[in-house]
Amino acid sequence: MSAELIAEPSEVRIIRRKRWGAWLLGVAVLLILIIVAIAGARARIIDLDVFLQYLTSGEILIGARNAILVGTVSMVLALVVGLTAALMRLSGNPILSSVSATYVYFFRGTPMLIQILFWYNAFPTMFPRLYLAVPFTGAVLIDLPMPVVITPFIAAVVGLGLAEGAYMSEIIRGGILAVDKGQQAAARALGMTQPQMLGRVVIPQAARIIIPATGNQYIMLLKSTSLASVIGFLELLRITQGIYSANFQVVELLAVAAFWYLAMTAVVTAIQTTLEKLFPVR
Known part of the structure; x- marks a missing residue:
């Protein structure tokens, strides 16, 4: 081959393709x-002075703390229930598998709001008292009216946790099924x-698949804590509604609530990113 036909590396021009459609859309x-x-x-839909006044007020911070508390406890419950349901589904036992599939179908198919209302209103009616005694001794360990036990906090945690557990069950099951069967046989x-x-x-190995989806579900659960406002639990949205019903600064207070939801989401996203680096997808 002639030397003239061989271009020097410095003479090679790289021409990048112009993506006019992406630029126009942007x-x-x-x-x-x-x-x-x-x-x-x-x-002037937002008065910045009112927004900044309530952004760090004590009542709003209490609501944000309660939202984080309910969301986190519900997520822990969802992880425990979801892992149990996933293992039951994969156990090969037809009874356990059927129970797990029915649980997932029922709790994924009904709105979280209905489940919260059920635990707060219907469950105490079905079981008026929580009674626990030692068999054959007559010693009573617990004897309390159920409305005392099922507080708004407990109803919110159970309702959100069991509903989220159905989603986590499928996420965990999918992660376990993604692990090569040969490795299990080798073990x-x-x-x-x-x-x-x-x-x-x-x-x-399944954690590499489970963690990103779990982070997304946790973010959704933090936002879903606003549903607990319907049973009187003092989470962020409930407190916000109480304030703007008194001073009529609706948009400003909703903007404050949105800010704190975004802040919670940002923290969870940072934690999720850190965990994903510990369990990288290969």
């Missing part, structure tokens, strides 16, 4: 955002018991 989106921002500024060949195989082989 400009259109930017223009829409600018128009919305200008319209909001002209309408059994090494003499591992079922709990050892799950703890050392299956769960660590």
Whole structure:
């Protein structure tokens, strides 16, 4: 081959393809955002002084704390219930598998709001008292009226936790099924018991799939804590509604609530990103 036909590396020009469609779409989106921002500024829909006044008020911070508390406790319950239901579904026992499938179908198919209302209103009617005694001794351990036991906090946690547990069951089951069957067979060949195989082989690999979806579900659960406002639990939205029903600063108070929901979401996203780095998807 002639030397003239061989181009030197310094002479090679890289021509990047121009994506005019993406640029036009970006400009259109930017223009829409600018128009919305200008319209909001002209309408003066938010009084910044009121917004800043309530942003760090004690009542609002209590509501944010309660939202985090309910969301976190509900997520822990959902993880425990979801893992149990997933293992039941994969156990091969037709009774356990059927019970798990029915649970997932029922709790995924009914709105969280209905479930919260059920635990707060219907469950105490079905079981008026919580009674627990030692058999054959007559010693009473617990004897309380159920309305005392099922507080708004408990009803919110149970309603949200069981509903979210159905989703987590399918997420965990999908993660476990994604682990190669050959590795499980190898673990059994090494003499591992079922709990050892799950703890050392299956769960660590399934976590790479489970963690991103779990982070998304936790974010959704934090926002769903606002549903507990219908049973009088003092979470962020309930307190916000109480304040703006008194001072009529509706938009400003809703903006405050939205700010704290976004702040909670940002923290959870940072934690999720850190966990994903510990269990990278390969």
